[in-house]
Amino acid sequence: MKSIIQIKNFNFFYGESQALHDVTLDFNENQISALIGPSGCGKTTLLRCINRMNDLIDDTRSEGNITIHEKNIYLAEVDPVEVRRKVGMVFQKPNPFPKTIWDNIVWGAKINGYTGNLEELVESTLTRTALWDEVKDKLHTNALFLSGGQQQRLCIARAIAIKPDVILMDEPTSALDPVATARIESLITELKKRYSIVIVTHNMQQAGRISDCTSFLLNGVVVEHGRTKEIFLNPKEKKTEEYISGEFG
């Protein structure tokens, strides 16, 4: 397994309060890596550090390195905009642009300088997100008319349309019903053939079902990191075991 993201001695602060403490983690290529932990443990903060999304929040600061494809994205000369072109993101609440389905996919590609055939791009991304058959006749209707699950798949399609190396997902199914969740999960599993995925989830079964490796965070500290099977069946730390078995969180 080739490692794609290395997080090294990473600290993150919102003003004076420290949200991440000396985080060191490795995520592998073409795998699904899950971040689990109770609310406020810093898992979303960590996820948003991987594409420098937290730069957009005032009064935040970080220490340490995150390396993607052996490039440190926290060097002073790195442009966060370029980082986000390589590291796509899917959010907790489906957030399609209030534009047509077509424009939702094409817009990101256009600002990234895509010069290829747009029709091909739209069809292939929608096909890969299992949405094509459902929306091929209404590509030019507003995306807000889609159901929640369809909207989230459109958001995933929008993210992969710019051909990122990594896709970050922040509880992508927490706003969806079980059927839509199942479809997204099978989609995510399908996507790992081409992309490396880091997913934050509150749902232990989901982490168990789809992820290859799991990191358990507590109060901004990585308590345990390893293969999902091992973490779930034989956790080394007592806290991990308690959390997974539902004793707190």
Added chain:
Amino acid sequence: MADSTTNFSQKQASLEKKTRIGESLIHVVLFACALCSIFTTVGIVVILASQSALFFADPQVTLLGFFTSFEWQPSIGKFGILPLLNATLLTSFIAVVFATPFAILVAIFLSEFTKPRIKAIIKPILEVLAGIPSVVYGYFAVGTVTPVLQRVFGSDTVEFYNTASAGIVIGILILPILITMIDDSLTSVPNNLREASFGLGATRLQTSFGVVIPGSFSGIAAAFILGFSRAIGETMIVALAAGAGSALTWNPFRGAETMTGYIVRISGGDISYNSIDYNSIFAIGLVLFLATLGLNIISRRIVKKYQWNV
């Protein structure tokens, strides 16, 4: 736990209705205040309508002629509102066309590019603009903008009294409202759309123009219309800068009296009560009232219809 209930002065044993005198009194007072403003509005409409009726009852005036004939010369019995209406629309149009793009840029700057701390400093400064008396703007138009226009386009082309100068200065006058309305509508675009855009590798500028502006298009349209309605009603600037005497012209460098300009000139002069000139200003006032009312309703409809459901 049992002790805590005894601290209440009234025991809560009974569930019967109680009369609360303070509450009822406040209710009556507030209702009276609300009625006052309604009566004022109704009063204005009644006066406007009744005086206008006197105007239209005059044998020299016909309703059709009022709206369709091309001359407004009360002294020779010509009462066609079109020249006045045309001048009003011309100055207002110049105002919004001049002000809206500028307002959009300022609003983008305020809502997308500044930190809240800096915005808190800039916004009050802009709002000072709204506190300047419009007569001051009027002299600014006559004393500064007109000479500049004359120097740029030549004083042969630009008359001393002209609608361009008045329109530009009305544009400056309505800037604060436009900026505030557009800024509010940009700010109301949900943040998760900005994040979606940044997450795709968009820059701040691309996010502003590609996502935030289209997302608040309705708010911008509403601001445009409200600004237009405000410009239609503006009086002092046009009275001072746009010229006296009606003229039907599309040339912004010529003088043309607007509806409000005419009302000011007539009501300031020594026209006798209940003469036809006197009554004519109420008819024009009614047209102004209906125009601004209509525009305000449209503007509110737009805002309501396309509100963000978050």
